[in-house]
Amino acid sequence: MHKIKVNGREVRVGEGTTLAAAILASGDPFRTSVRGEARAPLCGIGICFECRVTVNGQPHVRSCTVLAEDGMEIVTGE
Amino acid sequence: MNKTSTDILIVGAGPAGLAAAAAAANSGGTVTLIDENPRAGGQIWRAELGKIRSPAASKFLRALTQGRVDLINSATVFAFSGDNTLTAQTPGGSISISCGKMILAAGARERFLPFPGWTLPGVFGAGGLQALVKGGLSIENKRIVVAGSGPLLLAVADYLKTHGATVLVIAEQASAAKIRRFARGLWRQPEKMVQAAALRARLIGIPYKPDTWITRCRGPRVSKRLARELEVTIKSRGSSRVIECDYVACGFHLVPNLELPMLLGCQIRDGSVSVGDHQQTSVRDVYCAGELTGIAGIESSLIEGEIAGLAASGQTEKAKTLIKKRDAATGFGRALDHTFALRPELKHLVEDDTLICRCEDVSYAQVKDFATFREAKLQTRCGMGPCQGRVCGPAVEYLLGWEPASVRPPIFPVKMKYL
Amino acid sequence: MASNKKTFDAAIVGAGIVGAACAVALAREGLKVLILDSSSAASGTTAAGMGHIVAMDDSPAQLALTHYSQKLWRRLAPELPASCEYENCGTIWVAANADEMSEVHRKKAVYDENGITAHVLDAQALLDAEPNLAKHLSGGLLVDSDAVVYQLAATRYLLLKAVKQGAEYRQFNSVASLSDDGVGLPSGERISAGTTINAAGAHAGDLSPSLEIRPRKGHLVITDRYPGFVRHQLVELGYLKSAHGSDASSVAFNVQPRKTGQILLGSSRQFNSNDDAVDNAILNRMAARGFEYMPALKEMSAVRVWTGFRPATPDNLPYIGKVTGFKNIYAAAGHEGLGITMSLGTAELLADEIMGRESPIPRQPYSPGRSAASS
Numbered sequence: 001m002h003k004i005k006v007n008g009r010e011v012r013v014g015e016g017t018t019l020a021a022a023i024l025a026s027g028d029p030f031r032t033s034v035r036g037e038a039r040a041p042l043c044g045i046g047i048c049f050e051c052r053v054t055v056n057g058q059p060h061v062r063s064c065t066v067l068a069e070d071g072m073e074i075v076t077g078e
Numbered sequence: 079m080n081k082t083s084t085d086i087l088i089v090g091a092g093p094a095g096l097a098a099a100a101a102a103a104n105s106g107g108t109v110t111l112i113d114e115n116p117r118a119g120g121q122i123w124r125a126e127l128g129k130i131r132s133p134a135a136s137k138f139l140r141a142l143t144q145g146r147v148d149l150i151n152s153a154t155v156f157a158f159s160g161d162n163t164l165t166a167q168t169p170g171g172s173i174s175i176s177c178g179k180m181i182l183a184a185g186a187r188e189r190f191l192p193f194p195g196w197t198l199p200g201v202f203g204a205g206g207l208q209a210l211v212k213g214g215l216s217i218e219n220k221r222i223v224v225a226g227s228g229p230l231l232l233a234v235a236d237y238l239k240t241h242g243a244t245v246l247v248i249a250e251q252a253s254a255a256k257i258r259r260f261a262r263g264l265w266r267q268p269e270k271m272v273q274a275a276a277l278r279a280r281l282i283g284i285p286y287k288p289d290t291w292i293t294r295c296r297g298p299r300v301s302k303r304l305a306r307e308l309e310v311t312i313k314s315r316g317s318s319r320v321i322e323c324d325y326v327a328c329g330f331h332l333v334p335n336l337e338l339p340m341l342l343g344c345q346i347r348d349g350s351v352s353v354g355d356h357q358q359t360s361v362r363d364v365y366c367a368g369e370l371t372g373i374a375g376i377e378s379s380l381i382e383g384e385i386a387g388l389a390a391s392g393q394t395e396k397a398k399t400l401i402k403k404r405d406a407a408t409g410f411g412r413a414l415d416h417t418f419a420l421r422p423e424l425k426h427l428v429e430d431d432t433l434i435c436r437c438e439d440v441s442y443a444q445v446k447d448f449a450t451f452r453e454a455k456l457q458t459r460c461g462m463g464p465c466q467g468r469v470c471g472p473a474v475e476y477l478l479g480w481e482p483a484s485v486r487p488p489i490f491p492v493k494m495k496y497l
Numbered sequence: 498m499a500s501n502k503k504t505f506d507a508a509i510v511g512a513g514i515v516g517a518a519c520a521v522a523l524a525r526e527g528l529k530v531l532i533l534d535s536s537s538a539a540s541g542t543t544a545a546g547m548g549h550i551v552a553m554d555d556s557p558a559q560l561a562l563t564h565y566s567q568k569l570w571r572r573l574a575p576e577l578p579a580s581c582e583y584e585n586c587g588t589i590w591v592a593a594n595a596d597e598m599s600e601v602h603r604k605k606a607v608y609d610e611n612g613i614t615a616h617v618l619d620a621q622a623l624l625d626a627e628p629n630l631a632k633h634l635s636g637g638l639l640v641d642s643d644a645v646v647y648q649l650a651a652t653r654y655l656l657l658k659a660v661k662q663g664a665e666y667r668q669f670n671s672v673a674s675l676s677d678d679g680v681g682l683p684s685g686e687r688i689s690a691g692t693t694i695n696a697a698g699a700h701a702g703d704l705s706p707s708l709e710i711r712p713r714k715g716h717l718v719i720t721d722r723y724p725g726f727v728r729h730q731l732v733e734l735g736y737l738k739s740a741h742g743s744d745a746s747s748v749a750f751n752v753q754p755r756k757t758g759q760i761l762l763g764s765s766r767q768f769n770s771n772d773d774a775v776d777n778a779i780l781n782r783m784a785a786r787g788f789e790y791m792p793a794l795k796e797m798s799a800v801r802v803w804t805g806f807r808p809a810t811p812d813n814l815p816y817i818g819k820v821t822g823f824k825n826i827y828a829a830a831g832h833e834g835l836g837i838t839m840s841l842g843t844a845e846l847l848a849d850e851i852m853g854r855e856s857p858i859p860r861q862p863y864s865p866g867r868s869a870a871s872s
Contacts, residue, residue, distance in 0.1 A: 016128025017214030024215050029199060034439040034757070040199030042436070042469070044209030045121060046114065047187050049437060049464040049491075060464070060491075060721045060798050064213065067116060067128065159777055449669075453537045456544050456649045459757075464721050464800050487775055488799060491721060494762070495795035497784050497802065 004072040019063035019074060020044070020051045028076045030063065038077070054078060079165075079496070080173040084110035084148070086390050087164065087177035089155055089338060092120020093376050094368025094383035095183035096138040101387025102181075103145020109391075110175060111147055112166060114154040118142075120185055121205060122376055126212045156488035156496075158341050162363060165496070172496035179363045179390040182351070183383060184338050186369035188230075188329035189472045191420075192434055192442070193427035195295030196328070200308050204234045204329040211241055218242035220324040223310050225249035225292045227418045228331035229375070236280050238327070245284045246321055249312050251330070252418050254288040260417040290314040293427055295326055331418045333472045334370045340485040356389035356397050357382055365390050374411025381407050425477055434477075435470045437463020442477075451480040464491045505531040505665075507851070508680050508690035510672045510704065513543040514652045515829050515836055516696035518844035520659035520666075523694075526852055530664035531690065532656065533680065535671040539652035542698045542836060545805020547717065547753050547761055548648040549730055550838045551588055552640060554607050555737050558814055558862035563835060564611060565858050566842030567642055573841065580650040582756040588643035588730040589618065589626060591750070591790060592635045597734045601638045604734075614641045629726055629793050643730055645753060648837045672697075675704050677825040692851055694827045695820065699806040701830035707821050708865060710831045712806035714767040716780050721798040724758035733790060739766055740834060741813055748783040750790040762787050762794065764834070766807075773804050807833045815839060817846050817863040827851065828865045 001012050004019075006026040013022045020041050023030060029038035031052045041051035046065040054075040055061040063074070085107030088095045096118065099111045111118070117125035123135035130136060142149060153166040153173060163176040188203040195201065202210065204226055211217055220243045224235045227250060235245045250257065264274055294311040310321045334350050345352045345360035350372040357365045367382035381404045388397035428434070430443035440460040448454040451461065451474060460474070461467030467483055474480050488497065507523045509516045512534035524530045534540075550570050554560040574583045592598045601617055608615040616639045618626060623637045660666055674681035679689035695705050702710040731752045739749035746767040753761040765783045770776070780802065787794050808831045810816065815835075816828040829847050832839050846863065849856040861867070 013214060014127065016125070018210070021210055021214035024210065033197070033436070037197060037439070038199055039197065039436070041202065041210060042190065042206055043188060043203050044206035044213070045124075045187065047465060047468050048203075048206075052464075058796065059723065064210065065115075068214075157777075450537065452540065456537075456539060457653055462801065464798065466800070486801070486803060488802060491798045491800045493795065494718065494720070494784055494797045494799045495788070497718065497780055497799055 002068045002070045004068050004070070004074060006074045007076055013068045017068045019053065019055065019066045019068055019072070022068050023051075023053065023063055023074060023076060030076050032077055080171060081176075082110075082173065083176040084108045085178045086110070086181065087112065087175055087179070088181040088183060088387075089164070090120065090183035090185050090368070091115070091118035091149065092183060092185045092368060092379065093122060094185070094379040094386070095120070095181070096135070096142070097380045097383030098181045098183060098367055098387035098390070099147045100138055100141040100145065101384045101393070102391040103142065103147050105391030105393060107178070107391055109145070109147045110150065110177070111142070112150045112153050112155065112164075112175065114152065116152050118149060118151065121209070124209055124212050127214055154490050154492075155338060156490045156492045158338075158487065167490070167492045167496050179365065181357075181365045181367060181386045181390055182339055182342075182344075182359075182370055183366070183368045183379075183386075184335040184370055186332040186334050186373055187468065189331055189333045190328075190469055191330050191424055191427060191473055191476065192432050193292055193294060194429055194432050195297070197433050197436055198295055198297045198308065200297065200324065201295055201326040201328065204231055204327040206329065207325060207327040208234045208237050211238070216242075217325070219244065221246055221322070222325045222327055223247055223249065223292070223312070223321055223323045225312065225326065225328040226330045227251045227420065228329070229414070230329065230332065232281065232286070234327055235284055239280070239284065246323055247312070248284055248286045249290040249292060250286065250288045251291040251421055251424060252288055253421070256417045257288045260413055263413055287314055291424060291427075292326070292328055293318065330420060330424075331414075332369060332373045334373065336370065336482070337466075337468075337485050337489040339366060339370060341487060341489055355401055356394065357386035358389065372408060372411045373414055374408050375414070378404070378407035378411055420476060428477065434474060435460040435463065437465050445474065446478065451483045455483065466490070503688075505529050505688065505690040507531070507692045507694060508533065508688060509694045509696055510675065510680060511541075511696035511698055511701075511830075512538045512652070512656060512666065512668065513541050513696065513698050513836065514539060514648055514655070514840040515698070515832065515843055516694070517652045517655035517659065518840040519694055519696055519829050519847055520664050521655050521662065522844035522848040523851070524659045524662035524664045526848055530659060531688065532659065532664060532666045533670045533672055534668050537668045538656050539649045541700075542805055542807060543648055543652055545715065545717065545803060546648055546834070546837055547751070547763060548646045548837050549588070549753060550644040550646060551730070551835070552608070552613050552643060553737075553835060553838070554604065555741050555813055559835070560607070560611060561858045562815075562842050562863065563838050564613060566839045567644070569841035569845065570644060570646070570838075571642070574644075577646070577651065578654060580647065581654055582647040582650070583644060584756050585642070585644045586729050586754060588640045588732060589623070590638040590640070591623070591630065591731055591733050592637050593733065593735075593790075594635050598635045600734050601636060604638055608640065615639065616641075627728060627731065629791055630731070631790055631792055634790070639729070645730060645755070646837065647756070672704065675826050677823055692825050692827060694829055694847065696829045698830060698836070699808040701808060701816075701828065705820050705826065705828060708816050708828055708830060709811055710808045711768060712771060713809040713833065714765070714770045714776075714804055714806055715763065715834070716765045716775065716783055716802060716804050718762045718784070718799050718802050720760045720762070721800055722758035723760060723797060726793075727752055727754040727760055729754070731790070736764070739764070745769060746779055748779065748786045750786045752787065752791060759800075760794070760797065768809075773806075775802050775804060808836075809833045815843060815863055816865040817843050818850050818860060818865055821866045
């Protein structure tokens with residue numbers, strides 16, 4: 001199990017879970033589009049960039065391409 | 079920047095790339111296989127919770143460890159600098175690899191078509207949702223509409239069902255008549271027929287509707303949180319109905335990832351890379367295998383990969399023996415193209431305020447009057463966001479008949495320090 | 498082609514921002530204007546630029562025209578649609594060391610003399626204004642009146658405005674030759690026009706060989722969106738050295754905040770390169786220069802890189818006015834990296850000359866005949 005934080009709330013996920021799957025489980029939107037719409041993943045394979053979130057302070061990380069690791073702090077909705 | 083060199087560089091560790099690596103592995107030269115995912119396997123053998131589960135994939139991966147193959151994971155190729163050198167971004171820094179011969183096996187992605195509501199959270203690609211489930215997303219008891227086109231829909235529906243979801247319907251836009259002809263053709267390839275029969279048996283209970291497509295999706299309770307429920311309108315032979323569901327998995331067959339071959343200057347014809355008998359492209363020392371040469375499924379990818387691996391490593395006699403088998407497999411690809419060609423009605427799903435470019439939020443009304451993709455890009459930023467037109471490009475080529483936009487490095491967004 | 502038999506008062510060759518601005522100015526005078534472009538609007542040098550509207554003081558004439566043009570932009574701004582993303586963000590000329598700080602004071606005096614408001618920033622004030630700049634810098638000069646515009650949308654707006662005023666616009670329509678009675682098309686057809694304006698940017702010399710215009714290649718990088726990371730257009734003080742010099746290649750730190758939150762990073766200058774491919778060596782130099790001034794750029798996601806060609810002239814001033822040896826051919830070309838800024842002023846000077854009246858600033862420094870006269 002890995003413990004990560006999504007927008008300050010703790011989320012526990014199993015080994016091999018992508019951040020995108022963890023965030024979907026949390027129910028929070030991923031990014032806010034240019035016009036202010038909430039977006040969530042489309043392609044699941046790192047192409048569409050809809051699942052971008054901030055990971056440990058680094059913005060624009062494609063959450064579907066990163067596996068969750070203990071202590072990661074995710075901020076979404078930006 | 080790390081610099082390295084290799085005799086044969088293979089880009090993409092899906093079936094075609096793995097087959098190429100296995101074929102070239104024992105030729106005496108050095109072979110490097112580079113892939114953007116954390117694990118090899120490509121999309122079809124995508125690792126599930128970090129582990130590769132396909133026996134076929136495991137067989138190839140074992141073969142790699144026995145030959146002289148370096149596997150570089152999590153490396154996204156973004157630039158090409160003449161003299162057969164590719165540059166990639168990895169979590170540990172950038173890496174530049176020069177090579178004698180190159181085999182491109184960059185695979186395909188889903189084609190997405192815009193319809194009202196396609197940008198709502200909960201509307202995924204078909205393969206997209208499958209990939210997310212493989213990454214740990216639970217779909218237990220979720221009600222899912224699978225829609226779009228192509229054989230992938232069946233595989234995805236099957237996968238979702240075996241992972242606890244209720245698949246309400248598979249809406250396939252292709253006509254029933256075309257699907258019937260396609261299914262009859264499978265008799266000529268018994269192996270495929272067995273697969274198809276097995277799949278059909280498992281799919282019992284999921285209505286498979288040809289001549290059917292999504293026209294609209296609504297999230298009745300959109301709030302700051304993700305929509306809890308979606309209302310999908312599907313159209314079938316003139317009649318429409320609304321289905322309530324939790325998720326939509328919608329993709330319209332596949333399109334090759336042509337960015338890298340285009341960057342290298344490989345000749346493209348009818349949306350795929352032109353190759354010769356030995357999978358050689360129009361560019362010297364560059365070979366192409368798998369879905370890049372046309373969407374034709376895994377068997378074709380494996381044979382093409384093997385031919386490319388053999389040819390690139392000088393084993394041309396052995397490669398020649400596979401040509402016939404390859405041609406049969408690419409014939410299957412032509413049947414796929416014909417069967418799952420997009421029907422013209424799908425051009426009318428978009429409304430003026432439907433977004434075309436999801437990165438930059440550009441609507442159909444903003445782009446529809448431009449004559450070329452370039453003009454629309456420059457004036458509206460359509461296709462200028464981080465996905466670099468990978469999502470909207472194939473859509474506008476279909477909707478507006480535009481030529482694909484030109485390709486420039488970096489072909490993927492990259493940290494400034496690695497440029 | 499019956500339409501080609503039409504007679505125009507003015508045929509403008511080139512639908513970049515300069516051609517578009519000229520079209521508006523001439524149509525406003527009541528002339529029947531035709532605009533021709535071999536491709537689509539703003540697809541040449543205009544597309545490749547940054548959209549910086551800047552008062553630049555490389556020479557008194559350069560300052561006069563950029564300052565005049567800037568006022569015209571400010572006047573136009575209220576009518577520009579939101580897509581033009583006009584923003585009065587100001588420029589900070591960044592000083593890297595004490596020597597450059599003395600240049601800051603010299604520059605401030607020049608701006609003061611010309612009625613351009615500028616403020617000297619010490620090292621701390623610079624960091625307060627732009628917290629993401631490197632800590633070792635000495636200060637800078639903040640020029641309030643400079644602005645940024647999405648020049649592609651602005652060009653389109655100007656073209657549509659000209660069309661509304663009665664101009665005709667034909668895109669994907671190449672021109673093969675210019676003469677005193679109009680333009681010749683590659684097919685051999687002719688379109689007659691009382692006046693012809695060569696606004697063909699980097700290609701202007703192909704149509705008017707007496708114009709000494711050399712393409713000067715540049716690179717730009719654009720990032721993903723990082724709202725608030727940069728607030729002003731930032732330019733190193735050494736920029737003018739790079740822009741003015743005739744070195745085969747040079748780079749200078751230049752960063753622009755787009756209204757979208759994206760960041761544009763420049764700049765490079767190369768002569769003797771007609772290949773529009775990205776040149777990795779100079780791109781790396783340009784990026785390295787950027788990191789010296791703004792280290793956090795390193796980690797930012799670069800979405801695209803592109804190149805373009807500035808139409809450079811020997812004295813770094815554009816050609817505006819009658820082309821030597823012709824009665825009815827005028828030039829509005831050769832703006833190097835200042836075409837967006839100077840477009841509106843250029844159009845006014847040209848309209849004044851064609852209509853035979855005085856201009857608010859002297860036109861002689863930009864006269865195409867000047868190089869022949871001085872050599």
